[in-house]
Amino acid sequence: MATTPFGWAVVGPGRIANRFGEAVQRLPGMDLVAVQGRDAMRARAYADRWSPGQDVGIHQDMDGLLNDKRVHGVYIATPHAFHAQAARACLAAGKPVLCEKPLTVNETLAKELIGLSRKHRVFLMEALWTRFLPIYTVVGQWLESGAIGRIRSLQSNFSFSVPFDPCNRCFDAAQAGGAVLDIGIYPLSITQWCLQQANGTRPILENIHATGVLAATGVDQRFTASLEFSDDVVSQVMCGFDGPGENSLRVFGDTGVITVAPRFWEATRATLQSKDGEVISEERAFAINGFEGQILEAIDCIARGEIESQVVSHVDTLQVVEWMDAVRNRLGVVYPFE
Missing domain, CATH: 3.40.50.720 (NAD(P)-binding Rossmann-like Domain)
Incomplete structure (x- = not known):
């Protein structure tokens, strides 16, 4: 049938x-x-x-x-x-x-x-969608197994050049423009995910510092944030529309380093470097274009009668949006409809 x-x-x-x-x-x-x-x-x-x-x-x-x-x-x-x-x-x-x-x-x-x-x-x-990419299955296994020891810090960057246009969604406050919401969510959410994979629990944020540059429309065209978590873990994030960046993710542990680059949010390659200098490189191609993982996850959850995914849970979403609110608050970015 x-x-x-x-x-x-x-x-x-x-x-x-x-x-x-x-x-x-x-x-x-x-x-x-x-x-x-x-x-x-x-x-x-x-x-x-x-x-x-x-x-x-x-x-x-x-x-x-x-x-x-x-x-x-x-x-x-x-x-x-x-x-x-x-x-x-x-x-x-x-x-x-x-x-x-x-x-x-x-x-x-x-x-x-x-x-x-x-x-x-x-x-x-x-x-x-980044959480469902094949290469992040490998990265998750490295983190869960303690391949780099205890995480000490993370560094991530997502930056590119967008010519200023007040009507462009990146700069238009009425469309909730700005780097924090548009691209900042990638390093912030991957920070959350990495710490969850390594520790088995959602990270506890203790403090957040943020600075940035605002466009003429009042939204953030660039920002840098430092998130301080329990156990002395720090995540440094830099995002912007005003110039290119390295666009990588690095996770530093006390016995090794994981690097996901280039374009960590849609990467197919990751490396694991141990403290003795040994380097393991893994590559995992998309089945289609990278979006297939999140689509299949949604359909599977719906078929089971679930109201949320455990890969991107409701609590995960709430925690990251709380961090984004905190960054915008420190930058002084408020949308006209808020």
């Missing part, structure tokens, strides 16, 4: 959603069945690209999408400021949600959405 394919809807068919669309197109057992966007022509072009010749529903509002019985899950890829509105509607309608990072712009909204997920018993997951 044939199994009905899992029907995905996409809200916000922009650049990042193309990676999702490609993964859905190439993964078995799922289809793109609906697209919601303010620009119907853009939504149609997206559907034609990733589900050519199929009957994909095109919607300019959420009501039509949420009433589509073919939709089994919704991927939200709008600008950050609009995540909560779309996710709120989906959860209230009983539609499982995979939402691009950050889940929301602040802790208050994140708690609201998680509360709705629990109230309605509907799956909700922040799309932190």
